[in-house]
Amino acid sequence: MSLDLTLQNRQRTRPIETRCLRQICITLLEDLLQIKTAELGITLVATPEMARINAQFLQHEGSTDVITFDHSEIPAPRSPTLDPRPKLHGELFVCLDDAVLQARRFHTTWQSELVRYIIHGTLHLLGHDDHRASDRRTMKREEHRLLRLLETRFPLSRLARKPKLRP
Numbered sequence: 001m002s003l004d005l006t007l008q009n010r011q012r013t014r015p016i017e018t019r020c021l022r023q024i025c026i027t028l029l030e031d032l033l034q035i036k037t038a039e040l041g042i043t044l045v046a047t048p049e050m051a052r053i054n055a056q057f058l059q060h061e062g063s064t065d066v067i068t069f070d071h072s073e074i075p076a077p078r079s080p081t082l083d084p085r086p087k088l089h090g091e092l093f094v095c096l097d098d099a100v101l102q103a104r105r106f107h108t109t110w111q112s113e114l115v116r117y118i119i120h121g122t123l124h125l126l127g128h129d130d131h132r133a134s135d136r137r138t139m140k141r142e143e144h145r146l147l148r149l150l151e152t153r154f155p156l157s158r159l160a161r162k163p164k165l166r167p
């Protein structure tokens with residue numbers, strides 16, 4: 001089993017405890033999703049960078065919560081439950097500003113939204129689709145299930161790094 005996880009934090013919206021986030025991601029991939037091999041890059045960005053990525057690669061205007069790039073040579077199967085791909089190869093760009101806004105809207109925490117976006121992007125890499133309403137419901141159920149499991153293993157509040165006090 002080979003897990004190559006790269007985590008970059010290029011945003012300044014919230015201080016992040018990246019070691020904790022790395023452990024959450026590893027648990028998601030290895031334990032919960034049973035991924036055998038993965039090359040996954042996760043980059044945390046702010047609204048301006050996400051809007052640039054969205055415009056450049058997807059020709060969409062404005063920011064969004066998560067953008068997934070699948071770099072696999074073999075595309076993900078249309079039905080992820082029929083033939084799960086043992087190798088994951090892709091990139092996720094996650095917008096922390098969107099996580100903070102959505103957390104307020106849905107009365108949750110930005111930490112929970114951050115983890116939800118990582119789950120969502122990973123599910124896309126596994127072949128889940130959310131274009132049709134029925135597929136969106138299926139994906140949302142799996143997203144909720146995985147988030148609940150991670151919340152039982154990790155206090156997501158630990159993702160908020162405490163600012164260092166200056167003497």
